[in-house]
Amino acid sequence: xxxxxxxxxxxxxxxxxxxxxxxLKKEIKRNExxxxxxxxxGKHIYQPGYLHVAFKGADPEKIVKxxxxxxxxxxxxxxxxxxxxxxxxxxxxxxxxxxxSYDYLILSTGCRTNPDLIPGLSGENYDFHTSPEAxxxxxxxxxxxxSGNIVMGITTLPHxxxxxxxxxxFLADEFFRKKGIRDRVDITFITPYPRVYPAEAISxxxxxxxxxxxxxxxxxxxxxxxxxxxxxxFSMEGDEIDYDLISLIPPHEGSPVIFDSEIGDEEGWIEAxxxxxxxxxxxxxxxxxxxxxIPISKSGVVAHLQAHTVSATIADGIRGIGGxxxxxxxxxxxxxxxxxxxxxxxxxxxxxIKKIEPSRIGYLQKWMIGKGYWKMLKGGLDIPMKFYxxxxxxx
Amino acid sequence: MVEVTKTIDSRGxxxxxxxxxxxxxxxxxxxxxxxxxxATDAGIKPDATAWAKKTGxxxxxxxxxxxxxxxxxxxxxx
Numbered sequence: 358x359x360x361x362x363x364x365x366x367x368x369x370x371x372x373x374x375x376x377x378x379x380x381l382k383k384e385i386k387r388n389e390x391x392x393x394x395x396x397x398x399g400k401h402i403y404q405p406g407y408l409h410v411a412f413k414g415a416d417p418e419k420i421v422k423x424x425x426x427x428x429x430x431x432x433x434x435x436x437x438x439x440x441x442x443x444x445x446x447x448x449x450x451x452x453x454x455x456x457x458s459y460d461y462l463i464l465s466t467g468c469r470t471n472p473d474l475i476p477g478l479s480g481e482n483y484d485f486h487t488s489p490e491a492x493x494x495x496x497x498x499x500x501x502x503x504s505g506n507i508v509m510g511i512t513t514l515p516h517x518x519x520x521x522x523x524x525x526x527f528l529a530d531e532f533f534r535k536k537g538i539r540d541r542v543d544i545t546f547i548t549p550y551p552r553v554y555p556a557e558a559i560s561x562x563x564x565x566x567x568x569x570x571x572x573x574x575x576x577x578x579x580x581x582x583x584x585x586x587x588x589x590x591f592s593m594e595g596d597e598i599d600y601d602l603i604s605l606i607p608p609h610e611g612s613p614v615i616f617d618s619e620i621g622d623e624e625g626w627i628e629a630x631x632x633x634x635x636x637x638x639x640x641x642x643x644x645x646x647x648x649x650x651i652p653i654s655k656s657g658v659v660a661h662l663q664a665h666t667v668s669a670t671i672a673d674g675i676r677g678i679g680g681x682x683x684x685x686x687x688x689x690x691x692x693x694x695x696x697x698x699x700x701x702x703x704x705x706x707x708x709x710i711k712k713i714e715p716s717r718i719g720y721l722q723k724w725m726i727g728k729g730y731w732k733m734l735k736g737g738l739d740i741p742m743k744f745y746x747x748x749x750x751x752x
Numbered sequence: 753m754v755e756v757t758k759t760i761d762s763r764g765x766x767x768x769x770x771x772x773x774x775x776x777x778x779x780x781x782x783x784x785x786x787x788x789x790x791a792t793d794a795g796i797k798p799d800a801t802a803w804a805k806k807t808g809x810x811x812x813x814x815x816x817x818x819x820x821x822x823x824x825x826x827x828x829x830x
Contacts, residue, residue: 513779514772549775551802556769557795577806579778593779594807594829623780631764652765652773706764 359390359675362449362459364439365612366396366424367404369646369660370465371734376668378429379736381675385431390675392431393457395449397438399424403730405657407485408521408693410492411604412499412528417489427734439466442618444642461671462642464627465664466612468517468655474608475512477583483604485525486517495604499532504541505601508590511548512580513608517647517655520692520702522546522606523554523563529604530570531695544571545598547578547590547605556710559692559702563715566694580605609655611648626650631706632683634667643667654702658689661733662749669751685749691723699723705749754812754824757785763792763820771799774825778807781827786812789823796821 361377363370374394384390406420428434438452448458470487472479483495499507509526516522526546533539546553546567552560553567553574567574579593583603590598611625620636621627627644628637631651636642645667646660653659666684673680686706692715693699699719704710713719729738743750760777762770770791777787789796797814800823804811808829815822 514776550771551799551806555772577803579775579807652762652769 358388359384359460360458361390361392361461361463361671361675362457363392363394363463363465364396364442364449364614365465365467365646365648366394366398366401366428366434367465367467367646367660368657368734369664370394370396370463371401371424371427372661372664372736373463373465373645373668374432375427375429375734375736376665377672378431380668380672382431384675391433393433393435393459394424394428395435395437395439395451395457396424397436397452399436401427401734402489403727404486405518405727405730407489407492408524408528410489411483411485411495412525412532414496414500417493420489422731427731429735439614440617442614442620444620444636444639447641460641461674463664463667463671464615464636464642464644464648465646465660466615466648468609468611468625468647469613470607471610472607474610475580475582477585478512478603478605478607481583481585481603482607483602484607485604486521486606486609498602499529499604502542502602503538506543506545506599507602507604508545508547508598508600509604510546510575510578511550511606514549515655516606516609518690519555519654519656520559520690522548524693525604526572527566527570527693527695530572539571543573545573545575545600547575547580547598549577549579551576554692554702556702556704558710558712559700562700562712563692563694615648621648622650631686633670633681634663634684635681643670653686654688654690656688656690658687662687662746665751666749682751687746687749689746691719691726693720693723754786756788756824757781759788759790761790762796763790765791765793769793769799770796771803774800774803778809778827783827783829785827787825787827789825791821791823792819794821796823800825 403420409415441450485492554560615621629644645663647655669682698715700715810826812824
């Protein structure tokens with residue numbers, strides 16, 4: 358029997374498990390293949406939904422589902438935490454004391470936020486990248502805010518969802534405008550990049566909005582520390598900004614099991630091939646989604662397309678065909694600018710990002726992605742997805 | 753001959769781009785370190801120049817190699 362082990366049941370892990378179990382349906386029935394998913398939570402969070410919980414007051418419970426409901430019944434789902442991953446011995450030890458071995462491994466362990474990496478940030482920051490609860494706490498904080506300086510933006514790189522810092526600042530501006538207190542609230546956006554968005558084409562698109570909406574921008578701001586008592590943010594270059602409330606994207610790093618197993622870099626990201634997602638020096642282990650050191654957006658669409666690519670490679674490998682499929686680096690990330698408009702950040706390894714004017718149609722597309730998310734995880738939207746993404750959507 | 757402390761190979765990196773790798777490396781760099789950035793994205797030239805000017809660090813050299821751009825930055829403000 359061939360065993361496929363998937364560690365982590367976020368977007369990438371869930372899509373890989375469901376895609377493989379559909380592709381290898383007959384082999385699973387004949388007990389020739391077993392697909393196991395290992396995840397410590399058993400709950401699946403629609404992470405792009407954090408933004409609307411934090412800045413539009415969406416219900417945090419609506420972005421969480423039981424993972425059992427989302428996985429194909431043919432998948433062996435185990436709620437247990439991976440504690441040690443041994444790529445040489447092809448086995449994983451779990452918190453409950455099990456040892457799981459594999460023929461193929463997919464690491465989709467995601468990432469976590471670690472505010473402790475910036476002195477003074479922990480407990481002081483209102484973020485929307487950690488959990489539904491943290492995002493709701495941010496919603497309450499901006500509701501209670503009556504006047505003063507809000508500082509938003511990026512602490513360190515990389516972080517999940519590159520458009521989210523811009524989106525948060527636009528939605529905060531919209532929130533205070535609609536509440537009629539925007540004239541009493543100063544908003545400052547900080548970023549270590551040279552411009553408001555790392556890609557120039559998108560920056561050209563959204564930079565004028567910062568001026569129109571009276572949002573102050575501090576580029577090249579490399580945050581060093583925060584003094585909560587003084588209400589000050591310090592940069593590594595000695596600049597300082599006063600604040601009354603901070604809503605910053607906290608530092609991100611790889612999952613603890615990646616550090617503990619010593620299979621990542623110094624920040625816990627796994628080195629993997631950007632086309633095949635094979636973990637460096639291995640031909641039976643793949644890393645997909647947010648957990649990799651691949652220089653590409655940490656976003657759902659990347660995890661999704663990579664999951665399809667490695668599933669195709671593994672399915673062929675199990676059938677003895679031996680093909681290795683390649684991901685072309687396609688990204689497709691919505692960037693909401695407030696007032697029901699949205700642009701998209703679209704590129705691949707060959708094609709640079711192009712300017713796409715924000716529109717209501719763009720917002721509708723973003724809304725549809727959110728609405729279709731749960732169905733998409735189960736493979737229910739594979740036909741339109743294949744149509745939309747073309748060759749890179751491997752089946 | 754400049755002694756390079758860390759090489760950042762951003763060749764082939766499009767989004768979020770070599771500037772992301774530079775910003776990441778800067779956080780871990782020490783005063784006196786020399787960062788070498790290799791990039792295929794031409795945007796690294798104006799970005800690294802503007803970044804160094806704003807952060808108070810020093811561009812030692814920007815070299816057009818046949819198939820990539822090589823930027824040497826000395827960290828003097830840490």
